[in-house]
Amino acid sequence: MKARERGLGSPPILAGLLAGPVLPAARGLLGLLLVRDDGVTLRSGRIVEVEAYGGPDDGASHARHGRTPRNASMFGPSGHGYVYGVYGMHMCLNVVCGADGVASAVLIRAVEPLTSLDAMREARLVRAIATRRIDRATPARAAARTAELPADRVASGPGNVGAAFSVQRSDDGSDLLDPAGALRLEMSPRVGPAPAVAAGPRIGVGFSGAESAARPWRFWITGSAARSGSR
DNA sequence: CTACCGATCCCCT
């Protein structure tokens, strides 16, 4: 029996997928593993929710007004990371897609933790303290809350994926397909039929025109409790 | 349960 039955049989095939159009790439990223290897612990999880973003024709994309210092990675080589900060406190991770020079990327919106769940909870607490979102709740209270976070909430939502995997600006432009990279993508060891995928409008893009906001460019694995917005 | 709203900072129609 083949080791993989989900279609992406090998890293070269994954690289080829990411080098192509963003919508198939977004679907193909579902089910893959996101890995943070800090030399001490190996945090990993299954990608269960993503959003596709395009270039100048996509009113919701950071690339809608062309290349800037902030979005330069979107125009770079596929398979690399595009990391940006929003609202002064959240880091979001994208996988760059398309040919070099073409702007497109896939936002990782939710991950199901597989290994080092406690390290992810700890990383969540680090962010909570760093952003000082613990005015009313005392630090001890915040620590207790973080420790009690259900597994399927730890990396649910793009900001929480960033926190749980300690995504930082230095990850911007890094090669996510490098097997030795500190932040990387890996093939899922899971064998079986391809999971059912659902699609819908992207989240938080109301500022873009009606046409862009209506595009069903958000994809998720049906039934995953880690999907954001499904509290 | 839903809905609002403040936090906070980098980057830019």
Add this chain to the structure above:
DNA sequence: GGGGATCGGTAGA
């Protein structure tokens, strides 16, 4: 100087 590919605490039904 304004706004954002978010989050979570709080208020109120």
